[in-house]
Amino acid sequence: MLNTERKPITGKRVQLMATCLCDAFYDDVAAATVQVLEYLGVEVVFPEGQTCCGQPAFNGGDWAASRKVVRHTVKTFAGEEPVVVPSGSCAAMMFHGTVLEFENEADLGEVEALGRRTWELGDFLVNGLGVKTWPGRFEATVAFHRSCHSRGTNSSSAASTLLGSVAGLKIVEFGEGEQCCGFGGTFSVSFPNISASMGALKLDHIRAVKPDVLVSGDMSCMMHLGGLAKEEGKPIKTLHLAQVLREALKNGKLL
Amino acid sequence: MRFQQIDQFAAELKADTRAAVYDGSKKGHEKRTKLLFDEYADPDRLRRIAGEVKQHVVENLDTYLPQVEAKLKANGVIVHWAATAEAANQAVLGIMRARGATKMVKAKTMVSEETELAHFLEKHGIEALETDLGEFIVQIDGDHPSHIVKPIIHKNRREIATSFEENGLGAYNDDPQTITRRARHFLRHKYLEADVGLTGANFVSAESGRLVLVTNEGNSRFCLAATKCHIAMVGIEKIVPRDYDLALFLNLLARSGTAQELTVYTEFISGPKSPTQPDGPEEMHVIFVDNGRTEVLASDCRDILRCIRCGACLNVCPVYRQASGHAYRSVYPGPVGAVLSPLMMGDKFPQKADLPKASSLCGACHEVCPVNIPIPDLLLRLRNRAKEENVPSPGTPPMGAWALLASQPTAWRASLFGGKIINYLPTKLLPIPALRAWEAKRSLPAWRGGEFRKWLKTRKGRANVSPPAPSRAEAKKAD
Incomplete structure (x- = not known):
């Protein structure tokens, strides 16, 4: 099972893992994340030594290389504050993937401790800070892509709660919404045919419901789907959850 | 080879086959989900409990196997142990020869696919006829099953009608009912002629020694109705502790596998014919097959032995749907096969070390598994094993240089800024395999390395809140 038990939130200061x-x-996604958090009165600290969560090597099977990066990340995000990351995938790496690859390592405890205070952005807003409605306005029909690394976590329902509460915003469901977009990290380049076929199927389902914008909590899925659509000559507009929330604030003259 | 074998296979797959596999598996998945969630308030809880029961069995096989052997013997069953596929086949052949038997009717059993029993027996002059309709079609076609529950998911009825015609089973007719009627007519005689009926077992109760068989066509009942001898080939992991547990497992298996509340036939077999049990074969053998399972048990992927072979992970898997079962070059395809098949290779693991890579790690398989196997975690463990054993992995970018960069903040920041050069290069021509693979299908977004950090430092009205990065000397010391 996913280790999603979190330390309760105390104080209003977070560390940002930008990805x-x-x-x-x-x-702009990282900037929107900062603006959204600051709007809520949260102080955002950006540890400048940060690089990557270590997932590319973890998924690629090179756990020794991945652990090297994770150890750097653990050191970089020292402290007690929650770590907020605008990606369900990187968040899952911090609270699940790392635990798997460190299970026989002496420093497993430190890795687990960082995982317990790492939050995906939407999950942090809704379940960490208790924000259930979002102010402002965003006039658009939105297709929300549930990224796979949010399975078994509260992230997708949190994002739906927030998006569903924005004035002017309408969420449309599309076919086979639970299916993967086909990105899969290194999978996208070592299995390019299957990866692109999966993406094409997802795009068909999304286009069928004619959204104004495709929204996700993970830019990796958006990079893949957006890149496929553009290469086909039929680009689609993609936004991160944080960007929608920030735009809603701007439209409502709250920012 | 530039890309992975499974990706290549998928790219070359006939459109008809892909459509058949995609539609068949998608429908199976959607019906399953509807049934489970319509009927149970919290099906996930059932999956977790079933997973715990099977994990308990897997971790206590050394206790359960002697217990089940004693029960079976007390029930009048002759028990055999086969360490390898070859030993299992030899055991079957031995039983057949001792009886002077030359004809066998077979129900569907995946373990006999593992050992290629039918081919083996045919080589020794014994007719071994598949009686499950799907398996029968696979057999007359000289094909292989491509799904563990629906062996011919990759075929459409036109192909089946053609192979019936070619095999003397009537003129071309692609009406499913006609196909079924013809197969039934052909098989009826065979049941009566056969000396031995062979089945697998979906579950074996350690408490009672009962074998449980689930089918939808009733063919396993026919296999045991007219024959004098019943042989069951059973993987050693098929045990459940008590008869009571079957309520949970039968409910989950039928719903997960075929989206049924219960399969049409559920047979409980307690032993051969006896004064208290007047029907059935007079002789009964159970062959427990290891064939690599104890090696799986010894590995850090032993959770896969919980599998009850429902096929739900195949149905939901987006990679399986695109590639088809044959892409996996194994008896067990799809997510479960990507874990089990390489492990069962033993020393020849590298030959199938590419299977665990055939996944976007989307986790749908874990979500549907009736025994809650964390399949993505196991795929990841096997990827790491392949790396540690230096198995080449086409198309997977090397991670060493990246890891070096990603653990040195100064170098990382420099490359973020330096990476901008990519915006000015004809990236489609660059000899970087991963980039070429990406760009063959997808545009690359503009490189904006370091822009966020610049924004954070220069925006108005906010103090820069970044604490200094550890110096290189400090980082070294900490390493």
């Missing part, structure tokens, strides 16, 4: 994808490609 390597936001660091390299999606700076």
